Each structure stands twice: as structure tokens, then as C-alpha cells.
Amino acid sequence: MIAIDFNNINELIRVLNFQGKEQEELWLTARNIRNNTIGNKVYLRGLIEFSNICRKNCLYCGIRSGNTNVKRYRLSIDEIMECVDFIWNKNIPSIVLQSGELINDEFKEYLINTIKTIKAKYPKIIITLSSGEFDYNFYKLLKDIGIDRYLLRIETSNPDFYSKIHPSDHIFEVRKQCLFDMQKANYQVGTGNMIGIPNQTDLDIINDLKFFINGKFDMFGLGPYIIHTETPLATKENINWWNKNKEVILNKTLNFIAMLRIATPTVNIATATALDVISPNGRTNALKAGANVIMPSITPISNKQNYLLYQNKPNVDDERTTIIAQMENKIKKADMIPAYGEVG
Ligand code: 5AD
Numbered sequence: 123m124i125a126i127d128f129n130n131i132n133e134l135i136r137v138l139n140f141q142g143k144e145q146e147e148l149w150l151t152a153r154n155i156r157n158n159t160i161g162n163k164v165y166l167r168g169l170i171e172f173s174n175i176c177r178k179n180c181l182y183c184g185i186r187s188g189n190t191n192v193k194r195y196r197l198s199i200d201e202i203m204e205c206v207d208f209i210w211n212k213n214i215p216s217i218v219l220q221s222g223e224l225i226n227d228e229f230k231e232y233l234i235n236t237i238k239t240i241k242a243k244y245p246k247i248i249i250t251l252s253s254g255e256f257d258y259n260f261y262k263l264l265k266d267i268g269i270d271r272y273l274l275r276i277e278t279s280n281p282d283f284y285s286k287i288h289p290s291d292h293i294f295e296v297r298k299q300c301l302f303d304m305q306k307a308n309y310q311v312g313t314g315n316m317i318g319i320p321n322q323t324d325l326d327i328i329n330d331l332k333f334f335i336n337g338k339f340d341m342f343g344l345g346p347y348i349i350h351t352e353t354p355l356a357t358k359e360n361i362n363w364w365n366k367n368k369e370v371i372l373n374k375t376l377n378f379i380a381m382l383r384i385a386t387p388t389v390n391i392a393t394a395t396a397l398d399v400i401s402p403n404g405r406t407n408a409l410k411a412g413a414n415v416i417m418p419s420i421t422p423i424s425n426k427q428n429y430l431l432y433q434n435k436p437n438v439d440d441e442r443t444t445i446i447a448q449m450e451n452k453i454k455k456a457d458m459i460p461a462y463g464e465v466g
């Protein structure tokens with residue numbers, strides 16, 4: 123077991139970069155803490171990527187509004203219900219609805235109808251929404267009609283760095299306020315960051331860790347930054363840098379998960395799909411480092427190919443049953459048990 127002084131920035135930066143034996147010890151400490159508090163179960167969430175239409179233009183993201191190569195789609199409510207039926211019949215009572223961000227009335231109405239339809243058929247299903255920034259009143263309305271949890275990554279807790287990876291009309295303070303608004307509306311709130319964005323410093327990453335620990339969040343979903351060539355962040359220089367550093371990025375991400383588990387033993391920490399882009403063992407290792415949630419994508423294959431936030435996304439051609447079998451395999455490899463029938 124290792125002990126970490128969470129007030130010592132230099133020590134935290136050192137731990138973030140652990141490799142070899144020290145890293146093994148870090149992960150072991152994290153998973154012991156997890157197993158002794160919440161247990162060694164992995165909670166499954168069926169991920170439905172229901173729309174890739176986004177009004178935002180984040181400089182790192184493949185489905186940013188400025189990328190005209192993307193074929194845009196939005197699932198109909200019937201198509202979403204087909205996904206929900208599948209996942210419910212697999213004894214997975216928890217879904218994550220994820221999409222690009224839109225705030226027009228037509229989209230809001232569609233969201234409301236979708237949620238009401240799901241809840242009418244499956245009153246006990248737990249729905250996590252991840253559709254970006256809204257105002258307090260709309261978050262409250264969504265909560266009242268049955269959304270239980272909301273995921274909104276802060277992306278980075280450094281306002282200056284935030285402004286370097288977003289256009290100027292994407293406002294850090296607004297995003298942060300959204301997280302507070304959700305907490306006020308009594309959601310279980312999740313946030314997260316990306317690790318390994320060009321020019322992000324280790325201090326930035328450690329400050330994200332502090333932001334997460336101090337923010338009283340219920341869940342975290344964080345992952346490595348992956349280059350998408352059709353984005354402004356993918357300059358020649360950045361592509362070279364990323365390719366040279368991707369192993370380091372993966373290690374930092376896994377160590378970050380372990381540190382987060384040690385600091386916040388009982389929260390839900392998800393294994394990001396992006397982890398498997400850098401190594402096929404990425405998500406398995408995240409479980410070994412303390413994560414406890416996995417989100418198999420049940421988005422229809424034809425749509426999934428158009429929901430590419432980053433390149434080389436795993437499982438885009440795989441059938442849902444194949445994906446769930448793969449998740450079970452990862453869970454087993456991490457010496458954990460899939461928690462079917464439970465929401466965690
Ligand atoms: N690499 C990794 N993660 C990304 N996201 C967006 N673009 C990328 C990328 N290129 C993440 C963001 C967003 C989440 C839905 O996907 O953190 O919040």
C-alpha cells in the first residue's frame with residue numbers, strides 16, 4: 123500500500139508519472155480501497171449515442187460543428203426504444219444517453235418526449251444524460267421527468283487552457299456553473315477531463331484532480347485525448363507529439379484514475395472507450411487501477427460510424443452482443459464481477 127499526501131503538488135505530479143513497480147503498487151492500493159469499500163463489481167451502462175448534431179466547435183472533437191465531413195444523424199424515439207429494449211432484456215437497468223449539444227426548443231421537446239417514453243415503459247430504469255450545457259430550469263425539468271444522473275466533463279479546470287482548446291464563445295465559467303446547477307437540481311453529477319492534450323501541463327492535470335476531489339461529485343468519466351485529424355488541434359506538430367507520447371498519456375490517465383479512487387473511494391469511475399484506442403488493455407487496466415463502471419455502446423452500427431469524437435474508435439463495426447461479451451472478458455481479466463441487474 124502506498125500513502126499519498128494530496129496536499130503536496132510535487133508528490134502528486136510524481137505519482138501521476140509512476141511506471142513499473144511503483145505504478146503496480148499505486149494501482150494495487152487503489153483497487154484494494156475500491157474492493158474494501160464498494161466491492162469488486164463492475165456496473166454496466168448501455169450507451170446510446172443518439173445524436174451527433176452539435177452547435178459547439180471544440181477544437182479537439184471530430185463531430186464539432188465545423189467538421190463538414192461528418193454525416194449528421196439523430197435517432198428517432200422508436201430507434202432509441204429499440205436500443206433500450208435490447209439493454210433492458212440484457213438485464214442492464216441503466217442507460218447513458220449521449221449526444222452533441224443543442225439548445226433549441228425542438229431539440230428540448232424531442233429530449234422530453236424521449237425521456238417520458240423510456241420512463242413510461244421502464245419506470246425503474248436509471249437514465250444518465252450527457253447532452254451538454256443547459257440552464258438551471260431545463261436541468262430541473264429533466265430531473266423532474268426522470269433523468270437521475272448527468273455527465274458533463276469540465277474538460278480542463280484551468281480557464282486559460284480551456285480558452286486555448288475551445289472557440290471564444292465557449293465559456294469556462296458557464297460550464298462550471300452548469301455543474302453547480304445540476305447539483306442544486308439534485309442530480310447525481312459526473313464530470314471529467316481529457317488527459318494528454320498538447321500543451322496541457324502535469325500541473326493542469328493535478329489541478330483537475332483537486333477540482334474533482336473538492337467538487338463533491340458522484341461520478342467521473344475521464345479519458346486520454348486522442349487525435350482526430352479533421353480538427354484544428356491536429357496540426358502536424360501536435361500529431362507527431364501525440365504519436366510519440368501516447369504511451370505516456372495512457373499511463374498518466376490510468377494513474378490519475380488510481381489517485382482519484384484513493385481520494386474518493388466510493389464514487390463511480392467509468393472506463394472511457396478512448397482508453398482502448400492506445401492499448402487494447404486500456405479499459406481492463408482502468409478497472410485494475412480502480413474504475414468500476416463500463417459503458418458498452420449499443421448505438422446502431424450504421425450511426426456509430428458517424429459518432430467519432432476521435433479516430434480509431436474501438437467496436438464501431440461490432441454487434442452489440444459481441445461488445446457485451448468483450449466487456450465481460452475485460453471485467454474477468456481485471457478479476458471483477460459484472461453487476462447485472464444493479465445500477466450501482
Ligand atoms: N479525444 C478524446 N476525448 C474526446 N472528447 C471529445 N473529443 C475527444 C478527443 N479527440 C471527449 C470530451 C467530451 C466527451 C463526450 O468526449 O471530453 O466531453
Ligand code: SF4
Pocket residue numbers: 176177178179180183184185186187221222223254431
Ligand atoms: Fe460538441 Fe461535445 Fe464535441 Fe464539443 S466535445 S464539439 S460539445 S460533441
